[in-house]
Amino acid sequence: MSRILVIEDNETMRDGISQTLRNMGHEVIAVSGGPEGIKVCQNGGVDLVITDYKMQGMDGMQVLEQAKAIDGDIDVIMITAYGTIDLAVEAMKKGASDFVTKPFSPDELKIRVEKVLQFRQARQESRKLDEEVRYLRHQIDTLYNFGELVGSSERMRKVFERIKKVASSDSSVLIYGESGTGKELVARAIHSYSNRSKGPFVKVNCAALAEGILESELFGHEKGAFTGAIRRKKGKFELADGGSIFLDEIGDVPPTTQMRLLRVLQEREFDRVGGEETIKVDVRVIAATNKDLPAMVRGGKFREDLFYRLNVIPIELPPLRERKEDISELVHHFLKKKCTELGKRVLKIDPKAMEILMGYDWPGNVRELENVMERAIVLCDTDRIGANDLPVLVRNLEREHILKLPDKDLPLTEMLEDLERQLIERAFEKAKGVKTKAAKILGIKTSALYYKLEKYGMI
Ligand SMILES: Nc1ncnc2c1ncn2[C@@H]1O[C@H](COP(=O)(O)OP(=O)(O)OP(=O)(O)O)[C@@H](O)[C@H]1O
Ligand SMILES: [Mg+2]
Known part of the structure; x- marks a missing residue:
C-alpha cells in the first residue's frame, strides 16, 4: 500500500481518481489546490503525487518542482487536458514519472499508477542493495585490510576484530608475539582507529636504554637531576598527552621503573626525575613483548600488579609459520610495495619460488619475509622472481634431512x-x-x- 496525494481542483475528477486509487488498496489524501498539497508533502510520508496541471494559483509544474525540492524521491504523475508534447517533455525533464491526458478511464489510471509504483519499488530495492554492498565492502576492508596489516587467515582476522573492538576504548593493551610478527604495526593500527588518532603516537623501546636513561626518557627530568641534565626535559609520557604511548619490549623494564610505570597506569600521574611537581597526563598505554610475561611474573621478574594493569586487553600475534596461508598475500603485498619504492615495474613471481617461500618456516616472521622479498627484487634481472633469487637458507628445503652425527665420540x-x-x-x-x-x-x-x-x- 502506498500513500498517494491527489491535487485536483475539479471535485468530480478528484473524487473519481481518489475512488480508483482506494479501490487499488492505497491510502489517499485528496486536496483541491497546490499550496495545500505542498503542505501535505512537507509533512512527509507521501510516495506519489497525482496533480492536475491547470489549476488556479499554483499550476501542476510548480507543484512538481516544489514537491521534488522537498523530497527528490517523491513520484509525480501529471494530469492535463492539454496533451501537448512540449508540456510532457518539460514535466519529464523536471522529474515527473508519468504524464496522463484527460479524458482517461479508471483502468488507464490504474495501469499508469501501478507502473510508477513498481518502478519506485525497484528503485528503492536497488538503492538498498547499493547501501548493503557499500556496507559489506567497508566491513571487508576493515576485516581484511587493517591499515598496513595484511593477512586473511582465521587467526589474523581474529586479531583485526580485536583491534577494531579495543580501538575505541581507553583500556591498556598488551601485544604478544615473536620478533617480526607485526606488533608495532598493530599498536599503530589501534592508535589510528581510536578517537585519539589526531593525538600523538609516541614509541619507546624499553630494551634499548639503560635503566636511568629509560626513566628520564619516559618521565622527563628537571634541570640538574643528574650529571649532564643541563636543562629540563619532557618525557615521552608528557609528549604523548592526548594520544597513545607504545612501550615496546616491556618485558625488559627494570624493577624500579616498573614501579613508576605502575603509578602512571593507576593514577595517570608522575613526577619528572628529580622533580617535585606532579604531572597529570591523558595517555593510552599500548605495550608489546616477545617474552613470556606471565612466566616472568611467576618467576618474580615482572611485577604482578603492573602485569595486570597492562594486560587488560591482550592481543596475541601468531608466528608466520602458524598461518602459512597468509604468505602468498604478504609476498604480493611486498612485491607491490617494494617495487614501487624502488621505482621498478611490479615483478611477478615464479610458482616454484612461491612454493619455496610457502614451505619455509620463517623464524624471523614477517620481517624476514619482507627482507627476503626486498633482496630478491634487487637481485632479479628478469620480470619474474625465480627460485635462484631466494637466499640459500630459504631455498634449502632438504636441510631437515641432513644426517645427524651422534653427539658422543663413538668408534x-x-x-x-x-x-x-x-x-x-x-x-x-x-x-x-x-x-x-x-x-x-x-x-x-x-x-x-x-x-x-x-x-x-x-x-
Ligand atoms: N601483517 C602484516 N602485513 C604487512 N606487513 C607486516 C605485517 N606484519 C609485519 N609486517 C612488516 O614486518 C616488519 C616487522 O613488523 P613489526 O616491526 O611491527 O614487528 P614487531 O613484532 O614489532 O617485531 P620486533 O619484535 O622485532 O620489534 C615491518 O616492516 C612491518 O611493516
Ligand atoms: Mg617491534
Whole structure:
C-alpha cells in the first residue's frame, strides 16, 4: 500500500481518481489546490503525487518542482487536458514519472499508477542493495585490510576484530608475539582507529636504554637531576598527552621503573626525575613483548600488579609459520610495495619460488619475509622472481634431512652403522615403505636390505 496525494481542483475528477486509487488498496489524501498539497508533502510520508496541471494559483509544474525540492524521491504523475508534447517533455525533464491526458478511464489510471509504483519499488530495492554492498565492502576492508596489516587467515582476522573492538576504548593493551610478527604495526593500527588518532603516537623501546636513561626518557627530568641534565626535559609520557604511548619490549623494564610505570597506569600521574611537581597526563598505554610475561611474573621478574594493569586487553600475534596461508598475500603485498619504492615495474613471481617461500618456516616472521622479498627484487634481472633469487637458507628445503652425527665420540664402525640406519630410514620414507624401491634408492639388492634390516632390528 502506498500513500498517494491527489491535487485536483475539479471535485468530480478528484473524487473519481481518489475512488480508483482506494479501490487499488492505497491510502489517499485528496486536496483541491497546490499550496495545500505542498503542505501535505512537507509533512512527509507521501510516495506519489497525482496533480492536475491547470489549476488556479499554483499550476501542476510548480507543484512538481516544489514537491521534488522537498523530497527528490517523491513520484509525480501529471494530469492535463492539454496533451501537448512540449508540456510532457518539460514535466519529464523536471522529474515527473508519468504524464496522463484527460479524458482517461479508471483502468488507464490504474495501469499508469501501478507502473510508477513498481518502478519506485525497484528503485528503492536497488538503492538498498547499493547501501548493503557499500556496507559489506567497508566491513571487508576493515576485516581484511587493517591499515598496513595484511593477512586473511582465521587467526589474523581474529586479531583485526580485536583491534577494531579495543580501538575505541581507553583500556591498556598488551601485544604478544615473536620478533617480526607485526606488533608495532598493530599498536599503530589501534592508535589510528581510536578517537585519539589526531593525538600523538609516541614509541619507546624499553630494551634499548639503560635503566636511568629509560626513566628520564619516559618521565622527563628537571634541570640538574643528574650529571649532564643541563636543562629540563619532557618525557615521552608528557609528549604523548592526548594520544597513545607504545612501550615496546616491556618485558625488559627494570624493577624500579616498573614501579613508576605502575603509578602512571593507576593514577595517570608522575613526577619528572628529580622533580617535585606532579604531572597529570591523558595517555593510552599500548605495550608489546616477545617474552613470556606471565612466566616472568611467576618467576618474580615482572611485577604482578603492573602485569595486570597492562594486560587488560591482550592481543596475541601468531608466528608466520602458524598461518602459512597468509604468505602468498604478504609476498604480493611486498612485491607491490617494494617495487614501487624502488621505482621498478611490479615483478611477478615464479610458482616454484612461491612454493619455496610457502614451505619455509620463517623464524624471523614477517620481517624476514619482507627482507627476503626486498633482496630478491634487487637481485632479479628478469620480470619474474625465480627460485635462484631466494637466499640459500630459504631455498634449502632438504636441510631437515641432513644426517645427524651422534653427539658422543663413538668408534668409527658404530658411527657408520648409525649413519647407515639413518640412510635406510630415509630411503624407506621416500619409498613409502616399499622394500624393493628402498633397495633401489640405496643401490643395493633387496636381499642385502633384508640382511641390514634384521641386523638393526628394524623388522
Ligand atoms: N601483517 C602484516 N602485513 C604487512 N606487513 C607486516 C605485517 N606484519 C609485519 N609486517 C612488516 O614486518 C616488519 C616487522 O613488523 P613489526 O616491526 O611491527 O614487528 P614487531 O613484532 O614489532 O617485531 P620486533 O619484535 O622485532 O620489534 C615491518 O616492516 C612491518 O611493516
Ligand atoms: Mg617491534
